[in-house]
Amino acid sequence: MPVQRFMPTEEAADLIELTRDIADKELLPKAAAYEREGRFPREVFTGLGEAGLLGLPYPEQYGGGEQPYEVYLQVLEEIAARWSAVAVGVSVHALSCFAVANFGTDEQREQWLPDMLGGQLLGAYCLSEPHAGSDPAAMITRAVRDGDEYAVSGAKAWTTHGGQADYYTTMARTSDDRTRGISCFSVLADTSGLSADKPEDKMGLMSSTTATMRFDSARVPASRLIGEEGQGLQIALAALDSGRLGIAACATGLAQGALDAAIAYARERTTFGRKIIDHQGLGFLLADMEAAVTSARATYLSAARLKDAGRPYSKEASIAKLVATDNAMRVTTDAVQVLGGAGYTKDFPVERYMREAKVMQIFEGTNQIQRLVISRHLAG
Structure with missing residues (x-):
């Protein structure tokens, strides 16, 4: 079931539909095999660049999409719900462009950014x-x-x-x-x-x-x-605030993918004459998973709107990264629980989702570092 989103413009709504179409047709069918074989999907990044999805938060002047972070992060989430490794790669690529886009000379931007944002350079x-x-x-x-x-x-x-x-x-x-x-x-x-x-x-x-x-x-x-x-x-720390929002969106997408898989299974599997989703114990577990995903999404979007408004958002970026990645770890673990023994096998993707969620609590600053950042802001 597609996530219901409020997009600020019709162009942004069309962008989400384009992303879903590409993700469903080009990413989802490849994800399991590439993950199993440890194969790097370079052609996928090239395709995303050609579709205009690699440079969304950067200026049109250099080949970017000039979209607000609120929109870019939701695109990232849609990708992560199908293939989280690719979404992380898109986030890292955007991070690698940040220095040139924001601190480079006019000559550097004109010479390098078009190929970076267009997918020719990763x-x-x-x-x-x-x-x-x-x-x-x-x-x-x-x-x-x-x-x-x-x-x-x-x-x-x-x-x-x-x-x-x-x-x-x-x-x-x-x-x-x-x-x-x-x-x-x-x-x-x-x-x-x-x-x-x-x-x-x-x-x-x-x-x-x-x-x-x-x-x-x-x-x-x-x-x-x-x-x-x-x-x-200075460049690195400024970039990390943006990167933490990217990982928050990736984690939320991963959690959404796990939730979708758990719901689909719970609607089909029956015990004691009823679909297991109709048993209160499991239905409440799914409800908690939905609440966790929805709250993570709201948290990263709140931080993104501060960034888009030109306001300080460092504390909020750390909160978003902390909340979204901790929630993703919990939701993916619960998804395995919903599937029971089947969830512990590689016949279903939820065991992979659980393994992928763990690193999101670690990179772009461990969640212990996020708590340190938040506490220092509170201390003034």
Whole structure:
């Protein structure tokens, strides 16, 4: 059953219908096999770019959709309800475009953004390091100026699209100042000295390649510095607020997919002469799942509307990420329970949904970090 949505414009409503059509015809039929085989769906991202779905929150001038975040996030949710790994990839790609779109020069935007937003170039985001995930100011990857280039050395962990992306939005230290000594670069995949480790063997999101990227005196032209030297942490933290909303939408879509599967099963399965959805114990469980998904959606949309209005939304982004991902973990676990023994088998998708939900409580800042962010806002 399609989610009932209030869209701010007729164009936005048409965009949701387009997304549902593509997701049902192009994504849903492929998801299970690609996840089972751990196959990276590059052609899917190319297709989404051609359909105009990769650059929705960015300006039309550079090939984007110039849609409010309220609309973009609901598109992301619709994708996640069919194939969460692709939705996460779209969110990460949008995050990789953020630095150029908001801090790049006019020349950089005109030269790079059209291919980024159109799907010809797929991006990745290199911020976390093996020893510095939740504390980006502790990074040690270093970029040393050498004439018209920077020599970048270090390792970036947990890179979504690692080894598959065409460019990597990378944070590296250009001075020893903890917070003002980090700079941002857009590093091309074929850069000499850049390589990817073997992909991580994860418990979920198998079609989403995650790898550590190695920089061994990688030669990055100075023209690929985004913003000014020392502005990297500011860029990264601003991007993370947007990225957390993206993950909140992905988690909500994943939970919606699990809920839909649970309802469909409960309407067909019978015990004691009745469909199991008509048994109060199970009906109430489904009602709680519906309430969790609906509240998660309302929470991320509230934060998105603040962003669209140009108001501060950092606290609300953390709340949305926290609520949506915790709810997704609970809803997907309950979906397995609704299906009983069948839910514990790979004959049904809910066991995969449960595995995929777990990482959403971890990336884009663990939910413990979200609580830290929220509590600091409350402390003033």
